[in-house]
Amino acid sequence: MNELRKDVAASIAAAVPGLEPAEAYRQIETPPDPAMGDFAFPCFQVRAQFGNAAPPAVATQLAAKVAKPACILRIETKGPYVNFFADPGVLAKSVLSAAFAAGEGYGRNETGKGQTVVIDFSSPNIAKPLGIAHLRSTVIGNGIRRLWQACGYTVIGVNHLGDWGTSFGKLLSAWKKWGNEAELRAKGVEFLKDLLVRYTEETKKDPAYQQEARDWFRKLETGDAEAKAIWQHFRDISLAEFKRVYTLLGVDFDSWSGESFYVDQMDAAIAQLESKGLASESEGAYVVDLSAHGIKEPFLLRKADDASLYGTRDLAAILYRRKHYGAKKLIYVVAQDQKLHFKQLFMVAKLLGADVEPVHVEFGLMRIVRDGQREKMATRAGTIVLLADVIQEAVDRVHEIVADREWDAAKKDRIAHAVGIGAVIFNDLSRTRTKDIDFNLQQMLDFDPETKAFKGETGPYLQYTHARLSSALRKYGKPVAGDVNFALLATDDDKGVARQVGRFPQIVLDAATRYEPSILSRFLIDLAGEVNRFWKQQRILGDDAALTAARVLLVASARQVLKSGLTMLGIEAPEEM
RNA sequence: GUCCCCGUAGCUCAGUUGGAUAGAGCGGUGGUUUCCUAAACCGCAGGUCGCAAGUUCGAAUCUUGCCGGGGACACCA
Numbered sequence: 001m002n003e004l005r006k007d008v009a010a011s012i013a014a015a016v017p018g019l020e021p022a023e024a025y026r027q028i029e030t031p032p033d034p035a036m037g038d039f040a041f042p043c044f045q046v047r048a049q050f051g052n053a054a055p056p057a058v059a060t061q062l063a064a065k066v067a068k069p070a071c072i073l074r075i076e077t078k079g080p081y082v083n084f085f086a087d088p089g090v091l092a093k094s095v096l097s098a099a100f101a102a103g104e105g106y107g108r109n110e111t112g113k114g115q116t117v118v119i120d121f122s123s124p125n126i127a128k129p130l131g132i133a134h135l136r137s138t139v140i141g142n143g144i145r146r147l148w149q150a151c152g153y154t155v156i157g158v159n160h161l162g163d164w165g166t167s168f169g170k171l172l173s174a175w176k177k178w179g180n181e182a183e184l185r186a187k188g189v190e191f192l193k194d195l196l197v198r199y200t201e202e203t204k205k206d207p208a209y210q211q212e213a214r215d216w217f218r219k220l221e222t223g224d225a226e227a228k229a230i231w232q233h234f235r236d237i238s239l240a241e242f243k244r245v246y247t248l249l250g251v252d253f254d255s256w257s258g259e260s261f262y263v264d265q266m267d268a269a270i271a272q273l274e275s276k277g278l279a280s281e282s283e284g285a286y287v288v289d290l291s292a293h294g295i296k297e298p299f300l301l302r303k304a305d306d307a308s309l310y311g312t313r314d315l316a317a318i319l320y321r322r323k324h325y326g327a328k329k330l331i332y333v334v335a336q337d338q339k340l341h342f343k344q345l346f347m348v349a350k351l352l353g354a355d356v357e358p359v360h361v362e363f364g365l366m367r368i369v370r371d372g373q374r375e376k377m378a379t380r381a382g383t384i385v386l387l388a389d390v391i392q393e394a395v396d397r398v399h400e401i402v403a404d405r406e407w408d409a410a411k412k413d414r415i416a417h418a419v420g421i422g423a424v425i426f427n428d429l430s431r432t433r434t435k436d437i438d439f440n441l442q443q444m445l446d447f448d449p450e451t452k453a454f455k456g457e458t459g460p461y462l463q464y465t466h467a468r469l470s471s472a473l474r475k476y477g478k479p480v481a482g483d484v485n486f487a488l489l490a491t492d493d494d495k496g497v498a499r500q501v502g503r504f505p506q507i508v509l510d511a512a513t514r515y516e517p518s519i520l521s522r523f524l525i526d527l528a529g530e531v532n533r534f535w536k537q538q539r540i541l542g543d544d545a546a547l548t549a550a551r552v553l554l555v556a557s558a559r560q561v562l563k564s565g566l567t568m569l570g571i572e573a574p575e576e577m
Numbered sequence: 578g579u580c581c582c583c584g585u586a587g588c589u590c591a592g593u594u595g596g597a598u599a600g601a602g603c604g605g606u607g608g609u610u611u612c613c614u615a616a617a618c619c620g621c622a623g624g625u626c627g628c629a630a631g632u633u634c635g636a637a638u639c640u641u642g643c644c645g646g647g648g649a650c651a652c653c654a
Contacts (some may be wrong), residue, residue: 285652303652310654340649453616456602466615472613536618
């Protein structure tokens, strides 16, 4: 695909005095409608070379002057554009032989070879159940992680658990008052959440609770054995529960080191700040004043009561990740309400001279709609929707669909999980990160109970397309050949599929560099659209052996792209559904 | 009050980083299955791109101001 574009750029450059091929290449666009051609050259910026004629006149002159590259069938002008129509056979050959040669590796690149990046994502607070709001960081982070891996980077996935902080003082105090091991075992994290909610309520009535919580957190920070043991117990219980959900989602981490891991590294980080004269006291607290660097709000290191704060642990984590993993690029997939915090944190790291390139990959908030009113998802308000429940709901719906398939129970179960979870994940990854989203199960799992089917731009749509192609290839039953007669792939339907397959490598790179899995999601939707149109209009396995071989190669390539793309999004691609 | 994000079809969203008649899905409506999976495909209807100026040959896209929604703004994470 890019080779064709290069050929076109070379011809244009040869026809326009002073235009470098690289610049011509950059200016080439893809027409909005395939009927207008495969490559378009806009004639606005080269008017000087054509006597400052009007762009449409320039287009006419240029079209007459430009030498037709071998890969181009014909050249037409339309208004101010010179449009190039690629020879479908040449296009197919260029794209499909590259895809065939790369096999499962098609779409991957080596941009990040030898470089390590750390990506911090999901990072829930223990003692709170995983809600639907945690889905965003988890699946976006997982997608970015896989995309960067596809670009050749070594990616360390870190779940920076919220397992330290003053709220654990509350929790410990609450546990001492109302704790119940049997209930904890039965209800798990839900019980811890209830304790915290109750404690917060009581604190409003009786300020003494506040002091007791502080005392318990102090005990925890100073290594009190009882406090530490209870805390460890809570952490273990939470983690076991989280891991069940992560397993369902197919997400794993290289490190589960949360905030508590950095507790004994905080003093060293503060000492470094002090040695550079960056730390100071303000209103009883210990802070880094950033007002000279365009940030009014100071960065808090320690509270007035000397208790530590999460920012300090985050700073210690930056230093640790740079040193221990040798990573310069540090990616944080965290909701945008923490934007200021990361702005401050990164500034402090910079002032400290840390040799890192941190980036906050922010995403919009998820809120729940209730009685037509939007509410921010909040644990204490009881407006939390459990992630595990949503996943179960999705899986149940797919079970309904596959109920009358002639599969054994295990297979039904496997497919139901793959498809149901695929629907949930894709729903989140198909929108631009930064937009706020309303939680809407109906729309998330766009399911028609009458026809028993998912509809529209969903994960199941992509999986279905993949399954269809897999089915055809299964029926074909022979190995896919790479040396076919590409000229036979001549219809617009063939060309449409081939063109999309050819875009894949660039899409992977774009999605990774912009930390935007939705770029890949949208692309896969477009590809599936082309594939399904092709499927309806054309026959893959026919009487003509040569045509069949060519189409099998086309279909195998499209199937591979769907599979790789879904995998990069963290979604399974079953062969049947 | 200051700063940040968002505003595109009834609803949910794309829009190739400033280019051609602004595109999908859902919902509405009318069609497509002797054939590789109809969880699919095709047609029709539906738009002052929040509003107003400005920059430009050209603006949904860039600038400024306003309106509306959300968020952040020192001892929570």
